[in-house]
Amino acid sequence: MWRLKLINSFGVLYFTVVSTLVFVNKISVWWFLLGGLLWIGMLTWGAFDIRLNVFVKAITSNKGETRKRIAITFDDGPTLFTPMVLELLHKYNAKATFFCIGNQVSKYPLILKQTFVEGHLIGNHTQTHTTRMGFLSADEVTQEIELGEQTIENVLGIRPMWYRPPFGVTNPKIANALSKTHYKIAGWNIRSLDTVIDREQRIFERLKRKIRPGGIILLHDTSNKSVNVLEQLLIELTNQHYEMVTLDELLNH
Ligand SMILES: [Zn+2]
Known part of the structure; x- marks a missing residue:
């Protein structure tokens, strides 16, 4: 609220x-x-628009950051594209944050494990990521969050500390459910629109324009397109001498 x-x-x-x-x-x-x-x-x-912080206080960047540090975040995995993302992150010496869907974790537990073992941060992105998210009762939202958390904990043995609302949608019921949890809520300030825009070059140019110290970039580890955009982005960030860090590192948590 x-x-x-x-x-x-x-x-x-x-x-x-x-x-x-x-x-x-x-x-x-x-x-x-x-x-x-x-x-x-x-x-x-x-x-x-989660950036407006109307219903919940989400972290959308580290405004005080002066060093060239930026956080890349991936939503909606793990998927079969995640290993390609991990390979690129490794190649460019980057750490990232992955907001995982419980149902996807159940399908690809080993990919989640690999992501975690390689030093990336894992966040909760609900159990089912239902498109009805904005219409659920507070109890149903709580259940989505708790199930997602449990699924991740069952695989990794740790409880995720970050949560990102599906579609960035928030309302009083979602705010109510979140107020009873321990979660830090992650938004973004650099949206790629990689699930909406078709042309890779346009997505990359859009991201490039918005690169700033302390920024939080939103991508999805769900398509070849996003993997290709990621490589261009990592090359650009490396050329600009950026350090790619997890949300915990960006916020100095
Ligand atoms: Zn999502």
Whole structure:
């Protein structure tokens, strides 16, 4: 419920002022409708854009970082593309963070183990990554988080400390479920859109423009396209003398 209170306070203030002005016939009642639409608009935008921190306080970068350090994160694995990602990370001496889906971990436990053993950080990304995530009850969200955690713990013997909400979607129910957990919540400030954009070159150019110290890059270890973009990115970051680190390292945790 992080910035939600701020938005709601503005909303209450707005409606108080408008009510008064409407009451003394200074302005039209349409101002109520305008305010209502703006309010709903802001909450909807907040639900879909984790960077705004409307419902939960997610870590989207390390703003204080002055050294050339950046965190690459991969969502939705492990998959059969993950070993190729690991090979590239090894080749360019990079460490990364992987937000894993429980169901995928059950399919590829050995790939998860390999990822962990090679020094990368493992985060929880729910058990099923259902597209209905935004419509689940708080209890159902809790269950998704706990099952995902258990599946990872069963394979690695450690409990993940980072969580990333599927699709970056948050709302009061998800915030409520998360408030009862130990998790640090990860967002991003450099989105590749690698699952949306078709052309590898366009994805890479988009990322290149946004490279900054302290940044958190979002990629997916789910396609050949993303693997190819990753190699271009790692070459670019190496040329720019960046150090590619895990989220814990980026945040000095
Ligand atoms: Zn995801």
